[in-house]
Amino acid sequence: MRALVTGGAGFIGSHIGARLCAAGIDVVAFDDLSTGKRENLAGIDARLVVGDVRDRAALGAAMAGCDLVFHEAAVVSVPKSVEDPQLSHDVNIQGTLNVLLEARARGVKRVVFAGSAAIYGEEPTLPKHEGMLPAPISPYGVEKITGELYLKAWPKLYGVETVTLRYFNVFGPRQDPSSPYSGVISIFVQRALSGAPITVFGDGLQTRDFVFVGDVAEANYLAGTVPGVSGATFNVARGEQTTLVELLAMLGRIVGRDLSPTFAEARGGDIRYSIADVSAARAALGWTAQVGVEDGLRKLVDWFATIQR
Ligand code: NAD
Ligand code: UD1
Secondary structure (H helix, E strand, C coil), rough: CCEEEEEECHHHHHHHHHHHCCCCCEEEECCCCCCCCHHHHCCCCCEEECCCCCCHHHHHHHHHCCCCCCCCCCCCCHHHHCCHHHHHHHHHHHHHHHHHHHHHHHHCCCCEEEEHHHHCCCCCCCEEECCCCCCCHHHHHHHHHHHHCCCCCCCCHCCCEEEEEEEEEECCCCCCCCCCCCCCHHHHHHHHHHHHCCCCCCCCEEECCEEEEEHHHHHHHHHHCCCCCCEEEEEEEECCEEEEHHHHHHHHHHHCCCCCCCEEEECCCCCCCCCCHHHHHHHHHHCCCCCCCCHHHHHHHHHHHHHHC
């Protein structure tokens, strides 16, 4: 069996590649290296094709002979999509359509899509469950729900199986902390370890449902291989919410010092509370997250220590 992982040199994509290799699947990573890195694939037996999902011909060539596609390539930052919605539209909507068009043309069996909790947006109900109406408040959220809707149409129209995984806030080794657009945990851990100042946007009482990347890779493996789930959408999260203030307290315990942040204005497009109902993935995929937030933070701190040596 062969799989294409778009965004395969990125944070989550490289962990999916590792999980697929461990299952004996041939992996092709397709990535423009805009935020991904070759080093992320070190020790993973994947072939890297450097290319852009907006380039349909290059994408199709990389997909030749693939049974499965895991579509991770995207402009992943909410504030970046607010700043440059044309760019995120082109990559996140046209890029996803290109993946689906090529999957149809190349006879791919199943496409698994990296959806997002950002599609729930301002809908106040907690926990978020898959049956709720989407209410995105950022271009990124609009783009992710558009991708999902395209995926929903594909099985009946063109016979390509599809599954969307709505990731909540993923963290772990290989998440790049180096840009202001990076995931909050990667930024906080790097700053906690280097002694650099930490900024919290807003009052720090916003919540996120943080899930460890190894668990997300397992959810992808199952979404690609479990029969009878085509057309479905699943939340991928722990089903627990943590405020940024609580997160900093946990991290402070791990690094052994008090982490007092500076507070700045809340970011545009930011959602306030986020926690998932995770029962659908448990029932249909037999998946539940295994790594707790504090344990995952400890693993991440250990990993930072190994790369800084
Ligand atoms: P990442 O930035 O590490 O991965 C994205 C990868 O896509 C990178 O390797 C990047 O180089 C590549 N890429 C970007 N634009 C591309 C293009 N035009 N053509 C080809 N490759 C391109 O981020 P990540 O956190 O690993 O995100 C992976 C996926 O998961 C994304 O679709 C993201 O929207 C989604 N997601 C992430 C989270 C999270 O908390 N990290 C949560 C929900 C959804
Ligand atoms: C993240 C993902 C997005 C995903 C969504 C799903 C990244 C970069 N973004 O968006 O792809 O679809 O989860 O829920 O992985 N913050 C600070 N200080 C900082 C950085 C961030 O206070 O230095 C705050 C933000 O304002 C926000 C929270 O931390 O309130 C989380 O931010 P971030 O990690 O960027 O994630 P989301 O915007 O939730």
